[in-house]
Amino acid sequence: MNNEQIITTDDIQEQLELFRIVIDESPNIIILKDYDGKFLLANRALAELYGTNTKDIIGKSDIDFNPNIEQVEFYFKNIREIMDSFKTTVVYEQSTDAKSGKVHHYQSIKKPLRDNKGNLRILVIANDITDIVEAQEKVRISEDRLKELNANLEKIVQEKIAELREKDRLLIHKSKLESIKELLSNIAHHWRQPLATISTTVQLMEEAFLEDELSKEEMSNYSCMITKQLEFLSKTISDFHNSFSSNNANIKFSVKKCISELVSLVSLEFSKQNINIVLNGDDFHIVGKVADFNSAIYALLSNAKDTMLKNEISGDIYINLSKDENSGKITIKDCGGGIEPNIIDKIFEPY
Template sequence: MSKARILIVEDEWIIATNLSSTLEDLGYEVTSVVLSGEDAIKHAEAERPTLVLMDITLRGQMDGVAAADAIKELYDIPVVYLTSNTDEATFERVKDSESFGYIIKPFEKMELKYAIEMAVYKHKMENVVKEKTRQLEELNKNLEIRVKEEIEKGLQKEHLLIHQSKLVSMGEMMVAISHQWRQPLNVIGLLVQDLEEAFEFGEISKKYVTEMTRDSMAQLNLMSKTITDFRDFFKPSGEKSHFSVKAAIQECISLIKLQYENNQIYIDFVAQNVNVGARALSDSPRISEITIFSYPEEYKQVLLNLIINARDAIREKRRRDFFSMGYRGEISISLTDQRDSVVVEVKDNGPGISAGVIDRVFEPYFTTKEDGIGIGLYMSKIIIENHMGGKLYVASSESGAKFTVEIMK
């Protein structure tokens, strides 16, 4: 070990002188010899020795134990006691002071050497442990910060993906609106053309104007309702609320039904209540009472994603079986009121999902569609399982795919 610098605190001068000589013979450097606890503190501050050899009984108002406590607290310098007092009370005080050694006078030269070496080594190891503890605490603190930052990044990414998924859904809805508006716009166009012809032939009468106004307003109200449905479908709902599951499904269907039927894709909605042991139609009053406490907007977004996915599966089957005849695209939606949960299943009669793909359908940015971006099903699973505490899973067969949404009551 390196040469230790030692401060001697001993009020008997002859003993102090002999102790100083012994230490020098052992290869140590004696920084000072002081007689009181007050002087020991002053010299410890000025000289910063490696170790202090401290007599317990000293001159002045401060004894060795009090001086050792102060030196340890202020300067973190280890103290080894030298004393002829071996009574129990003195030993208990020394033990409570967390000293690094206790040598009873008179002592042997090598006994002193071993006590000093052990005290210096023990203090060194304590400092190593303190530093490692400090580094570990700093690492834990930094780790907590990093974890918090990564969680924040993950939440930001998740919100961004939800927003992106919603934009995709809004795009689908805009296409649906264009289909739903085409028919009333055609009717209004025909009425305007008829108005011009009626004027030329003098057929405009009070009855004619009344009927034209009625028919035109009917078409305009239909278009206005479409806009209202679209607005309500994407109305922000930042807080949980009780909402009807049946109504949520019907809202999704009403927005896209006409567009899908124009493309020979038909949606069938059936509801049942297993609690009463009998099948119920979708217009059953009991089924209309099924509510859950969650996020209605996000729930409808998931349903819409699943319906769109079913539509795309049907389109894919038509593309593969281009020459097949009599194929009717069908999407079946079932609502089941179970004892502890509300279950919605969305089935299609598309080609199904292959075994090599089915385990990846919920992965972000994974898609088998040529124009897909692969976030619809991923975000649907995040919404149902992370935000709503439910389950979303998929099954497949030769007759098509089935996605199941389960929300606990």
């Protein structure tokens, strides 16, 4: 009988040692607590977290090892709620490493039970999910950064668009000023000869008056000459205004007449650069805005002239009109070398 008792005790001891090895080798925290939160059993994983050993932890509670009071209060309240409900519960909680101060995240399975005397106990198996939580946090941060980058990118794009639009506006304004400058130059060319004539006429009148040779008939002739020149100056301004005014409505007009009048307005400026404009072909009528039509033709002629000057070429610009039963065609040809591909879409811009 004694031999059998000794064998049975050894077997039990061996079982206990094997149980200790099993729970200590587990990477998960395994603990058994009473209703007051005192440790009745703890494996090596918890001992290492709290900077102690499995023997010294027995009979003590979390507050003896964990410096985070908020966590300790949560553990105590939580295990009592679970033991009172007597329902196995999965809890996500945190615990602070006593040595490093690092906060670990756990998914804990907490199962209430009773010992052989009927006392309430709770078994806790806590799986360290810190790596998963940190990875999720990194993903969240990355997503937040991506959202911020997208928002900033949209803001940057809008700012760049606004900047480009402002540059376009300034370029258009500059082009308008250049166009106005060229138009004024054309007006000046048209006015030069009439003004010279008026100046000469006034000088002749003054000389005749001083020599007492200014008769009423001569005075009338001089006045008539000056009046005709002034009428020409006024007509020049009206022609330029009518040709490039943006307030005109859609009307039916003669293409050849419009182009002819436009050519007469700019011919002096072009001829100064040894460039002649030759208009040929049959007339036809279209419906539209005369100012827009003149602006388009003027832009084409100006582009042709600028290209010829750039390439140091003089010669003719040919405008040929043709028509059939349903449509009309305007062909403009110069000897400047052709339109560059990067600006061909802008040749009809009025400025």
